[in-house]
Amino acid sequence: MIPLSWYIMLSATLFTIGVVGVLSRRNIFIILMSIELMLNAANINLVAFSHYLQSLTGQIFVIFVITVAAAEAAVALAIIILLSRNRGSVYVDEFNIMKG
Amino acid sequence: MVNKLLFLYFASVILASAVLMITRRNPVHSVMFMLLLFFHIAGLFVLLNAEFLAAVQLIVYAGAILILYLFVVMLLNVDRESAAPRANRFWPWMAGFGVLIAGEALLLISRGAFPVEDGQSMRLAGGVRELGETLYQRYLVPFEIASLILLVGLVGAVMLAKKKVKEE
Numbered sequence: 018m019i020p021l022s023w024y025i026m027l028s029a030t031l032f033t034i035g036v037v038g039v040l041s042r043r044n045i046f047i048i049l050m051s052i053e054l055m056l057n058a059a060n061i062n063l064v065a066f067s068h069y070l071q072s073l074t075g076q077i078f079v080i081f082v083i084t085v086a087a088a089e090a091a092v093a094l095a096i097i098i099l100l101s102r103n104r105g106s107v108y109v110d111e112f113n114i115m116k117g
Numbered sequence: 118m119v120n121k122l123l124f125l126y127f128a129s130v131i132l133a134s135a136v137l138m139i140t141r142r143n144p145v146h147s148v149m150f151m152l153l154l155f156f157h158i159a160g161l162f163v164l165l166n167a168e169f170l171a172a173v174q175l176i177v178y179a180g181a182i183l184i185l186y187l188f189v190v191m192l193l194n195v196d197r198e199s200a201a202p203r204a205n206r207f208w209p210w211m212a213g214f215g216v217l218i219a220g221e222a223l224l225l226i227s228r229g230a231f232p233v234e235d236g237q238s239m240r241l242a243g244g245v246r247e248l249g250e251t252l253y254q255r256y257l258v259p260f261e262i263a264s265l266i267l268l269v270g271l272v273g274a275v276m277l278a279k280k281k282v283k284e285e
Contacts, residue, residue, distance in 0.1 A: 037215035038139030088270030
């Protein structure tokens with residue numbers, strides 16, 4: 018059968034791709050989607066542990082993570098609409114109004 | 118053996134579409150690759166006997182959250198996107214450190230030992246009944262708090278995005 022370490026390797030790689038996306042892209046949409054990517058990497062880990070430990074707690078956690086991701090997406094997209102309405106841009110390196 | 122082949126297929130498509138997602142210039146293309154990634158993560162959940170979570174992944178992530186992203190991407194104009202640079206000026210550093218961190222994590226995981234076997238009993242097979250009983254009995258208070266978080270998200274999104282009306 019599939020070793021548990023394969024799932025953890027996949028999840029770690031996916032999380033790192035998400036981190037690189039957050040740190041290197043300029044478009045704020047891609048940054049938000051990279052955050053979703055990191056949440057999904059954690060979900061894979063939780064479901065894999067839940068399967069291998071024969072415990073449902075991991076799956077319950079995944080349901081809560083998806084709930085929080087939905088709320089986060091709604092609020093973050095509202096903030097993006099507000100930003101692009103007020104500043105006329107969706108690029109994070111142009112939001113430097115608080116730079117000293 | 119079939120399971121391993123399926124896992125390798127899902128994992129390779131997930132990693133490839135994740136890399137493509139963070140490198141595409143057009144945000145709509147990124148959303149499409151994210152959709153592909155969510156579908157394959159749902160397949161991985163089925164492989165892990167979590168059928169209900171696979172359905173939730175498809176309905177909530179692919180059906181609701183991603184469509185919300187797609188709406189907002191299309192609402193805001195992305196005309197300038199074709200000319201502007203897509204990454205900030207530190208991106209070679211960030212990509213290099215990402216490869217370094219991923220390599221280190223893979224090395225550590227492959228050298229570590231995980232003393233758990235693949236789950237054998239099928240009673241727990243992602244059953245909606247067991248999941249519901251656990252969620253509504255043992256985790257009832259976190260469930261209610263999650264509903265409060267969703268309410269805050271709803272009200273917050275409406276309050277942030279609505280136009281300010283002049284009060285005369």
